[in-house]
Amino acid sequence: MISDTTKARFAREVAKYPADQAQSAVMACLSIVQQEQGYVSADSEKVIADYLGMAPMAVHEVTTFYNMYNQKPVGKYKLNVCTNLPCQLRDGQKALHHLEHKLGIHMGETTADGLFTLQQSECLGACADSPVMLVNDRKMCSFMSNDKLDQFVDGIRAAEGKA
Amino acid sequence: MSAHNVIDQFVSKGIETCFHGRHINPQIYAGLDGSNWRLKDYEARGGYQALRKVLGKDGSAPNPETGLAGMSQDQVITTVKESALRGRGGAGFPTGLKWSFMPRKFPGQKYLVCNSDEGEPGTCKDRDILQFNPHIVIEGMIIAAYAMGVSVGYNYIHGEIFAAYERFEEALEEARAAGYLGDKILGSEFSFQLHAAHGFGAYICGEETALLESLEGKKGQPRFKPPFPASFGLYGKPTTINNTETFAAVPWIIRNGSQAYLECGKPNNGGTKIYSVSGDVEMPGNYEVPMGTPFAKLLELAGGVRKGRKLKAVIPGGSSSPVLPASIIMECTMDYDSISKAGSMLGSGAVIVMDDSRCMVKALQRLSYFYAHESCGQCTPCREGTGWLSKVVDRIEGGQGRPSDMDLLDNVAENIMGRTICALGDAAAMPVRAMIKHFRHEFVHHVEHKTCMVAADVSKV
Numbered sequence: 001m002i003s004d005t006t007k008a009r010f011a012r013e014v015a016k017y018p019a020d021q022a023q024s025a026v027m028a029c030l031s032i033v034q035q036e037q038g039y040v041s042a043d044s045e046k047v048i049a050d051y052l053g054m055a056p057m058a059v060h061e062v063t064t065f066y067n068m069y070n071q072k073p074v075g076k077y078k079l080n081v082c083t084n085l086p087c088q089l090r091d092g093q094k095a096l097h098h099l100e101h102k103l104g105i106h107m108g109e110t111t112a113d114g115l116f117t118l119q120q121s122e123c124l125g126a127c128a129d130s131p132v133m134l135v136n137d138r139k140m141c142s143f144m145s146n147d148k149l150d151q152f153v154d155g156i157r158a159a160e161g162k163a
Numbered sequence: 164m165s166a167h168n169v170i171d172q173f174v175s176k177g178i179e180t181c182f183h184g185r186h187i188n189p190q191i192y193a194g195l196d197g198s199n200w201r202l203k204d205y206e207a208r209g210g211y212q213a214l215r216k217v218l219g220k221d222g223s224a225p226n227p228e229t230g231l232a233g234m235s236q237d238q239v240i241t242t243v244k245e246s247a248l249r250g251r252g253g254a255g256f257p258t259g260l261k262w263s264f265m266p267r268k269f270p271g272q273k274y275l276v277c278n279s280d281e282g283e284p285g286t287c288k289d290r291d292i293l294q295f296n297p298h299i300v301i302e303g304m305i306i307a308a309y310a311m312g313v314s315v316g317y318n319y320i321h322g323e324i325f326a327a328y329e330r331f332e333e334a335l336e337e338a339r340a341a342g343y344l345g346d347k348i349l350g351s352e353f354s355f356q357l358h359a360a361h362g363f364g365a366y367i368c369g370e371e372t373a374l375l376e377s378l379e380g381k382k383g384q385p386r387f388k389p390p391f392p393a394s395f396g397l398y399g400k401p402t403t404i405n406n407t408e409t410f411a412a413v414p415w416i417i418r419n420g421s422q423a424y425l426e427c428g429k430p431n432n433g434g435t436k437i438y439s440v441s442g443d444v445e446m447p448g449n450y451e452v453p454m455g456t457p458f459a460k461l462l463e464l465a466g467g468v469r470k471g472r473k474l475k476a477v478i479p480g481g482s483s484s485p486v487l488p489a490s491i492i493m494e495c496t497m498d499y500d501s502i503s504k505a506g507s508m509l510g511s512g513a514v515i516v517m518d519d520s521r522c523m524v525k526a527l528q529r530l531s532y533f534y535a536h537e538s539c540g541q542c543t544p545c546r547e548g549t550g551w552l553s554k555v556v557d558r559i560e561g562g563q564g565r566p567s568d569m570d571l572l573d574n575v576a577e578n579i580m581g582r583t584i585c586a587l588g589d590a591a592a593m594p595v596r597a598m599i600k601h602f603r604h605e606f607v608h609h610v611e612h613k614t615c616m617v618a619a620d621v622s623k624v
Contacts, residue, residue, distance in 0.1 A: 016317075016358035018272075021398060023380035027363055031322070054380070065382035065539075067364030068322055077166075084284045085482055085529045086441035086515050122366060122533055123284040123482075124323040127513065128180045128439055128447035135170050137363075138325040142175035155169035 002047055006036060010051055022052045026062050030069055034137065039070035067122070068137055075110040075117035077156060080134040081144075083120050086127035091145075095131035096120055098146045102153055113162055116153070174326070180448040181291040185464045188427060189451040190415040190435050191408065195295045200330065202337040205298040211343055213417035214302050217309055218351045233351075234417075236267065239310035243413065245421035247433030252278055252369075252406030253481065253510045255499040264393040265311040265403050274402040275308045275316035276378070277410055279331075280362050280369040282321055283481035284533065285513030288437040288449045289407035293320065293327040296411070297334035301357065303410030305343065306417060308355045311403055315356050318407075319374050322363035331359045366537040370585045371404045373539070384541045385585035406511075408437055428454030432498040436512050440465040443472065443518040454498040461497055461514065472518040476601070480510025482530050483590030485597030486523075507597070522617040523602040524609050527594060528553075528560045534591030545588035548579040552595055559606055562613035569599055569606050 002010070009032050013025040026048060033044045040063050042056075049056040063069045070078070081096040096118075100106055103116050110117040126132045129142035133149075141152065157163045177197050186192055194208050205211070215221035219233025226232070234242075244259025265273065277300065281289040292300060304316050320328040335357060338344045346354045365383045367373045372386035375397050396402020412434055416424045425433040432454040438461055441447045445466025452461060458477070468474050474489040479497075485507040487495070495501045502509045517526065535553040540546045555572055558564055565571075576592035583589070599606060608616035 016360070018398065021379070024360070024378060026380040027322075027361065027377065031361070031363055052380070058381075061382050062380065065365060066322070066362070069363060083529070084533055085478075085526055086285045086513075088526075088529050089442040089515070089517065089521070090447070121323075122364075122536060123282050123286075125281045125287050125290055125321050126175070126324070127285050127287045127441040127515075128449065129175050129287070130441065130447070133173075134323055137322070139170050139174060140324065140326065141170065141173035143179075144173065148173060152169065152173060155164060156166050159164060159166040159169055 002051070006032065007051075010048075014052070023054050023058070026052055026054065026059060027066070030059070030063060031137070034070060038076075039073050076115050076160070078117045078119065078136050080119045080121035080124070081107075082122070082124045082126070082130070082132050082134075084123045084127075086123075087130040087132065090130035092131045095133065095144050095146070095149060098149055099153070102150065115156065115160060115162060177291060177295055179446070180287065181295055183446065183448055185446075185448075186451040187456065187464075188435060188453055190427075191292060191296065191299060191411045191437065192449070192451045197295055200295050200297060200334070202298060202334070202341055205296070209418065210298050210414070211302055213414035214305055214343065215349065216417060217306055218349055218353060220349045220351065236310050236312065239306060239417070242421045243310075243416060246416045246424040247421075247428070247431055248409065248412055248416060248424065249432065249499060250406055251408035251412070251436065251512070253283065253483075253508075255509060258405060258409055261393075261403060261405070262307065262311055264391075265313075266394070266401055267312050269401055272315065272398075272400050273311065273313045274397040274400055275304060275311065275313045276371075276374070276397060276402055276404040277304055277316070277318040277407055278369065278371060278374055278404050279318055279320040279327070279407045280374055281324070281407070281511075282366045282369050283483065283511045283513060284530070285439055285441050285478065285481050285515045286511040287439045287441075288512065290321075290324045290327050291449050292407055292411050292437075293324070294330050297331050298338065299411045299414060300331075300407055301334060301338050301344070303413035304357060305348065305355055306413050307403070307405065307410060308357075309353055313403070314354055315358075317358050317360050317378060317397075319360045319362060319368070319378055322361045325361065328359055328361045335359060365539075366533075367539045367585070367587060370587065373585065374404070375402065382539075384539045385587075387584050429496075429498055431500060436497065436509075438497060438512045438514050440514045440516065442516040443469045443521070444516050445469055452497070455496045455501070458492050458495045458497055462516070465516075468516065468518050470518075472520060474516070475519045475521055476517045476523065478507075478513075478515040478517075478594070480508045481513040482515065482533065483586075483593060484508040484510045485593050486601060487597075488601050520617060522615045523598055523605045524556065524560045524615070527598045528556045530594050531556045531591070534587065538587060538591070542583040542585075542588065544579045544582040545591065548575050548588065549591045551575045552579075552591060556595075559609050562609070564606070564610035564613075566610055568610060569603060573599055 013028040373383035535549040
């Protein structure tokens with residue numbers, strides 16, 4: 001099932017493409033579902049496939065090809081820290097390790113309270129801002145020194161009543 | 164404080180990377196402050212005047228000989244050709260020449276695509292253009308569409324810079340409302356629809372044919388060329404693809420003329436170029452300077468090598484370009500020809516600076532991991548070869564290297580190059596070969612002593 005609001009967002013994306021090319025909107029539809037539900041389930045893929053007139057497998061191929069689609073549920077805040085070379089030279093790796101320590105998890109894992117998922121990522125395209133951390137696919141946090149990372153985690157925990 | 168506000172306080176404002184006032188004769192970043200990205204601000208900076216000039220809507224008198232106002236399609240393409248604007252995405256292909264490949268008399272639908280899938284490690288210039296001056300890209304695309312007779316365009320934006328995608332969508336709405344986009348632009352006979360699309364985490368989609376596949380709603384696996392996009396592009400129709408910065412250069416060229424643009428740079432390398440300087444410098448950021456600016460000057464603008472250390476090596480054009488030792492890069496000027504003569508590539512203009520405390524084996528280890536991770540898996544030499552490269556560099560870094568490993572790396576790299584559908588294979592192989600060529604002694608030290616040579620050296624400094 002998809003809500004009318006979601007359908008309206010899908011329709012806006014489909015309208016960008018020629019009438020017989022609705023499939024072009026699959027990337028956007030998947031990211032909309034992920035924003036609303038936290039991840040892309042097999043059911044969501046089926047709904048999108050029906051909406052766009054694609055085979056469910058063709059949608060699944062897209063979900064699994066692109067790094068940012070979550071194929072299973074993640075924490076409420078998904079944190080992606082870039083460790084590619086330009087970031088490695090400016091403490092990207094250190095930022096990732098600091099978060100592992102602060103959150104008590106390894107990269108790729110989710111905290112027990114379900115609040116944070118931590119992932120290493122490839123180039124986020126913000127190399128001069130390193131260390132950089134992408135939050136929930138859409139917000140790029142820049143110059144994330146250990147102090148700022150602490151402020152970030154503590155701030156989110158407080159806002160979520162889990163301080 | 165709400166969670167939303169907690170996150171927002173860490174979002175970059177562009178002050179360090181774009182509004183630092185250390186550009187030289189900027190054309191694209193000129194006059195930006197982060198708050199003036201809207202249409203009315205862009206118009207106040209002379210924005211959309213180039214489009215008016217092209218469409219004959221700038222109030223100037225019609226050409227007395229032809230009786231026509233504005234510029235013809237040929238005039239626009241000739242102007243861009245004469246400016247010596249070269250593609251800013253990495254290949255440096257002459258833009259005007261690319262535009263002339265489009266079959267203008269083709270009766271069916273044609274497409275214009277902007278490649279904003281900025282994922283080449285080290286590169287972050289297009290993000291600042293899209294966020295802080297989005298209309299300059301829109302205007303450049305409209306002019307390009309006019310010159311090639313295209314009625315529909317897409318800007319495909321790197322999924323990781325989602326804020327730039329959202330900003331660009333807002334700018335599109337403004338341009339539509341003002342009559343710069345849509346049917347019969349500014350009352351002329353020319354119509355152009357432009358939309359934004361986004362990626363979602365795949366380096367390979369920066370390759371133009373992979374990008375087209377992605378725009379068609381598929382996994383981003385590159386297509387075999389030929390046919391080139393100019394004959395078989397998006398949905399199988401003639402398509403021209405240019406980088407964000409390339410389109411952003413166009414309005415200035417139309418307003419000021421090809422000669423002025425050419426003179427701003429150096430022969431065969433017109434205009435300004437935005438360099439993303441990252442790594443071991445005091446002030447990493449984007450620097451827009453004329454083509455042909457000495458590397459030493461660029462380094463100085465970025466505050467010099469961090470903590471006063473010695474420069475060791477520079478990757479001059481994004482992670483795929485061959486590394487150059489300090490002695491070579493310090494003699495180079497920053498333009499396509501000079502960097503190419505020195506044995507590397509200007510690429511996307513992403514300058515990754517490394518000081519004398521850096522281990523080249525470790526640097527290569529991270530890059531090789533990246534290419535293995537991002538290979539799309541379509542071609543065997545790349546899919547298997549990038550994995551081999553990564554594993555062999557891993558074992559050298561981990562003290563398990565064998566004396567024959569350097570030759571093995573060179574051999575694997577050689578067997579990838581030129582044997583794949585797209586350039587990702589070459590992009591993975593080139594850094595390996597250059598690292599071994601210029602810094603072989605560091606790899607040998609790792610194999611022989613099972614430790615890093617640099618740590619020992621640096622402790623003496």
